[in-house]
Amino acid sequence: MANISSLSLQNPSQPKFTGDSSIMASAIDLYSACDDAIPTIDYSLLFSNDPHQRSLALEYLGQACHHYGFFNLVNHGIPDKLLDNFFHGISEFFDPMMLDERRALYSKKDAMDRIRWVLRSSSGENREYLKVISHPNYHFPPNPSCFSEVLGEYHKEMRKIVVGLARAVSINLGFEEDYIEKAFNLKSGFDVSAMILYPPNHISKGEMGLPEHTDPGFIVTLVQNVDGGLQILSHHGKWINVQIPPHAILIQLGDHLEILTNGKYKSHIHRVVVAKNEVERISVATLHGPSLEKSVRPAPEFVDETHPQAYLGMTYKQCLEANGDDEIESQSSLHLIKLPNIN
């Protein structure tokens, strides 16, 4: 049965750097966070043939979206082996022996680059990543061999889950199951996937892997090969060390679900803290967005006298470019879209 609170979130088989390690002592001082459990949703139960189980699972999902804005997804159907192969391929990509060649190949040359390698190495951000557009068209590097095949398979499976979640969330919000798919035109949804290495090339210039931010889009899916480092600021103002069970997927609500629901389901601030070069972590964060041309504004069903319209309407492309970034390097523009509170 779906359970949002009682599943063990510990992962004894993976190395950790969150918690009591002396390596992390100074980072913990600066970026202390608690180890509160986060909700876990059983994806398979959202589609159970047993109506009672299904409605319970949907209710848990609604609570997780409303009160947290993020949750671990288990029994999602992506085979463990595929996830393991995926991480193996990414490790190979970041192989230090090959990296100079690949860096040169995929360093930004043009705003239209659909595959891009980026290094951030400063006191405020320490990571390197390969970003690709994974939908509506696939753009995957041909090397190392088999990498693009595994990447393609991973993203195909992940999109099925994203569409499934769009249906479940639509029902939760009291709509037909295709409501979100239509509101975001998900069939042509714009997905950007970042395969991230912390710290970059084993060398970090500070304790911050990725500074505080929220993400644009419908949802963000995140998988990782080592537990620890990601911290989320809860809606109650508490920093939480996010622990993801092996092979589970962390789902985070994006800014555009917040806009569509006029703030009922909110995105949340998160950041990544890195150890001092001792632990290497790979994560894959994919922003699943509306189609670029889709204008997203609060749906009329969420706007009334007590809940006045809190966000401007804008196309997804305008939102992604609002900070002066190109589509692939986009950051949240929620602060530009949010209307002053008129209550």
Ligand SMILES: O=C(O)CCC(=O)C(=O)O
């Ligand atoms: O690597 C992580 O754990 C988080 C990545 C992230 O938040 C992002 O890429 O937007």
Ligand SMILES: [Fe+2]
């Ligand atoms: Fe993020």
